[in-house]
Amino acid sequence: MQSHCRLILLTCLYLICLMGLSGCGNEQSKSEQTESPPAVAMSPPTISNNVASFNGPRSNYTITNNGLETNVVDNVGSDGITKLSSNISLLNFTDVSINLTIKNKADSLSATELNALVELYIAYFNRVPDAEGLSYWIDRLKAGMTFDQIGESFYSAAILYSTQTGYSASMSNADFVRIIYRNVLGRPSPDQDGVDYWSQLLDSGKASRGTLVRTMLNSAHTFMGDPTYGWVARLLDNKNIVGKDFSVTRGLSYINPSDSISKGMSIAATVTADDISVAQGLIDALIGIININLNQLSAAQASRFLHQSTFGPTVGDITNLTNMGLNNWFANQFIASQSLHRNYMDRTAATLPKGLSELNQNHFFESFWQQAINGEDQLRQRVTFALSQIFVISFQDSSVVNYPRGVADYYDMLATHSFANFRQLLEAVSLHPMMGIYLTSLRNQKEAGTRVPDENYAREVMQLFTIGLYKLNIDGSYILENGKPVETYNSNDIAGLAKVFTGWSWAGPDKTNTRFFGGTPDPNRDWLPMQSYPNYHSTSVKNFLGTTIPAQAPANPEASLKIALDTLFNHPNVGPFIGKQLIQRLVTSNPSPQYVARVAAVFNNNGQGVRGDMKALIRAILVDAEARNDPMLSDAGVGKLREPVIRLANWLRAFSSRSTSGFYRITNLDDPLSGLAQTPMRSPSVFNFYRPGYVPPNSSIATAQLVSPEMQITAETSVVGYLNFMRDIIVNGTGTARDVKADYSAFTSLATTPDQLVDKVNLLLMSNQMSSNLRNQIISAINSIAIPNSPQTAIDTAKLNRVYLCVYLSLASPEYLVQK
Structure with missing residues (x-):
């Protein structure tokens, strides 16, 4: 071994x-943040001639047609419900368009003619055709243009996008043949004899590059059933199926012509001679459709889901999930009982000679791993660990390490509120004494003389816990002004918010000055929420994030806190900011803007008018099309x-x-x-x-x-x-x-x-x-x-x-x- x-x-x-x-x-x-696409000015959907244009990506919308009119419902943004008459032929979204007439137009061709057109896209670009382009070439074909002439036009277009396609006007005939081998026959390293054979046809003038492609396509189909090369014909047929699904059945075209090539190529690249499921999953994700049955998961799909939502699957977990389906699994996990780490610490302390004072961080680690391995509430376990990396406190802090039971309770608090409401979670984090110690809001005093309130928690509750550094669109991209991101807050906002977090300190039976500064400690002060001490709370005007808390007489720390946390909670950044980080912790480091927008929309409204519903948020992250559709493993x-x-x-x-x-x-x-x-x-x-x-x-x-x-x-x-x-x-x-x-x-x-x-x-x-x-x-x-x-x-x-x-x-x- x-x-x-x-x-x-x-x-x-x-x-x-x-x-x-x-x-x-x-x-x-x-915090580091990555560059995002420019913001798009929002305006109502526009209808001009036969085109309806919308303000969001396709996956944000539900489209229905009753034969008389088309209804487009915005599930994420502010477009609402748009009713369109039957004369509308094109729907433009920010990422793709949908041609509503392409299917009828395609039906006007024979199956052989349609397949031949689709295969030209495969041969020249190795991509799925877009509906707009396919519609154009159907019109040209019906107007008398031959397939060979269309092929020559495709070659000219391919040269214009040489970076993506590999074609160039100066390329040799042999290099041209090698690209067709790759695209048509799925052979990036063709045999030299084959290259020589086809190249000689071009060299001799017996074929042009446009006509040669058609000849090679016909040759590829002759391999069907061949024990050695039958896969070539199956591969071409499968790419054809996916191409027609994208362009004809779904009517899709990318708005950006470069995307039509690069992203269309990415979809085609996932097709194999035996499988088109990954390509279909990519198309479904573009539209926001889940292409698997959430209540009939395969063992592999169940395992993948459990890797995202728990500390890892067991054989029994996989079997149970395949039997019960995701809906029942979520229902069971959301009601699974929580075991408190603090109770473990108390039981352990009872066995130690010096009791609570002898506890250390290793006792928390014991409880953590016991629950991570054996806990039946695995969804709560995994989400809590993710939250602990957003709402951070740490044993590495020289003061926090002295309160291992307090840290255990802080982790319990995250677990308790992981299935509650984000507003409750935010308040519980803000008032926990371990957070008070870690970010120095405990014993924070009002301004006096040269003393100013401690700004540490005020800064981090904005930067890291709620709204981030820059204003965001719902899809997580930056809102731009003059080409630059717009900051969410400035030093004045920090100073104003810092006043809110004055006058909070240790819990106990009274609010004396001695207790505020740590004297006469309550035995449970390490986990009881901090309490207010009006004598130490700022009574001056508090301005932050466009909100003003008037001067107070007497001081009212609870009222100040409520206004501040309500302001943060209702900021439009919170959904995309927190939603994206949870996606990153559970599913993928690089979620698409559409994924972020769908999740943020659920944070904003769980479907019943409730903002910040953590159960709805977690479910939205884990059942989204990007999370559930089978992944393209080669995609970095x-x-x-x-x-x-x-x-x-x-x-x-x-x-x-x-x-x-x-x-x-x-x-x-x-x-x-x-x-x-x-x-x-x-x-x-x-x-x-x-x-x-x-x-x-x-x-x-x-x-x-x-x-x-x-x-x-x-x-x-x-x-x-x-x-x-x-x-x-x-x-x-x-x-x-x-x-x-x-x-x-x-x-x-x-x-x-x-x-x-x-x-x-x-x-x-x-x-x-x-x-x-x-x-x-x-x-x-x-x-x-x-x-x-x-x-x-x-x-x-x-x-x-x-x-x-x-x-x-x-x-x-x-x-x-x-x-x-």
Whole structure:
């Protein structure tokens, strides 16, 4: 086992480095945010001639037609319900248009003619046709233009977009043939004899580039049924099916001509000779349609959902979800009972000689891992962990670390309000004494003489907890003025809001000056919400975010707080700001603007007029088309890097890990070489372990204009550390005295059938997304461990080593490390 792992360790390190991992950047005073598209001035839908134009992307709308009129309902923005007469032929949205007449026009052609037109798009661009373009060429064909003439026109258009298509006016005939091989025959590396044959037809003048394409298309169809090359004809047919679905059935065209090529090519690239489901999923996501039955999930779909919504699936979880469907699963999770970490701390303190004073952060970690592994309320567990990285407090703070029970209760508070309303969550965060300590709002005093109120919490509650630095459209893009983002607040807003958070301190039976400053401590002050002390609350005018709280006499801290939190809660930024971060924590680092807008719309209104409904928000994130449709695994913009704590939790749950002591003694994991470079509730700063807008410098991720937040805690040391850490604990267990060990009994029986073993691990850890190449490599590695005929102890050891190796190689693979 050890010799195999040394080799694989080096191999995996190399593979992971290829992903463009980078070390952490320096702390900055403000959160990083990525550039977004320019804002679009909002105006009512416009109807001109036969065209209706709307203000949002297609996925924001529901379109129905009763034969007499078309109804377009804006589910996200302010367009409302638009009733259109039958003479409207085109609907323009900000990303795509819909041609309402293309189907009738396509029906006027024979099936052979329509297929031939669609295949020209495939041959020249390897993309799906757009409805507007297809409509134009149908008209030209019916006006007498030949397919060969249309082909020549396509070639001229392809040259105009040479960057995307690869064509150029000066390219050789051989290079032209190679592109057609790639597009038509699905062969990016054709045989030289074939290239020479077709090139000679062009060189001799027996064919033009326009006519040659038609000849090669006809040749491709002749392979149908061939045992060796039958896949070529099936691939072409499948691209044709997807092309007609996009342009004819759905009537879609991209607004930007460049998008028609680049994004149309991306859809076509997902089509295989045997599968069109990923392409259909991309089209469905563009429209905002989920293409799977939420109540009839396959095992792989259930596993993928559980990786997004829990600390990782178990075999039982997958079975239960496939049996009950998502609707029942959500219903059960939303009513699942919560186990309080504070109760665990109290029970533990009762067994310690010095009681509460002897508690430390390790006792919280015990409770955290016990619930993460065994908790039945897995949705709450996972969402709470995500919230803890937005509303940050940390044991790394020298004062917070002295209150381990308080931190446990703070985490409980996040869990309690994760299924409540965001307004309640915001108030509970603001009044928790651990937040008061961490961001110094506890014992904050009103202005007097040269003293001014502490501004720390006022700044961060805006910047990090509610509205962010810049004004946002509902899709998360910046609102621009003169080409620049508009700041949400300034120093005056901070100063005005800071006055609100004066006069709050420790809870207790009275409001004396002594108690305000920490004297005569109540035994439960570490978790009871802070109480107001009017004597220390500012009574002057408080101006912030366009809101004014008049001067008070007497001081009224509760009234000030209510106005302030209501103002923040109702700010239009909150939905896209919080919604996008939760999407990033659960589903994908780079959600589309449409995804963000749909989620933000649910935050703004849960369908019953309620703003900030956390249950509705969480469900919207997890059932959205971008979350549920099967991913395009090769797309770098899909999914997210699994952070270290999630990787450990996945392993612990997948392999039924249990504590030998019953205490789950997994302690500090901060060390990047001996641990994971991440420990729950030990963020190095209020900005979390990583920023939502972090971009690894000088990386392919940066070149692609994507973000990868978790990369901020990824460096050479943590890559090596993770591989070494997992190599050790898979075999020996983890925690103090190897307290937590996996149970592989359900897997050792498959050790003699490596393919079945790999498939079971693949389902649990990778939702059946493992590539055939990786699968074959792992099977080969497993087979290299021989199983002797006797004695039984040696047989059992060999079987376990096979399981260890299978699990390790899976967890070490880049295909696992990126959750898709």
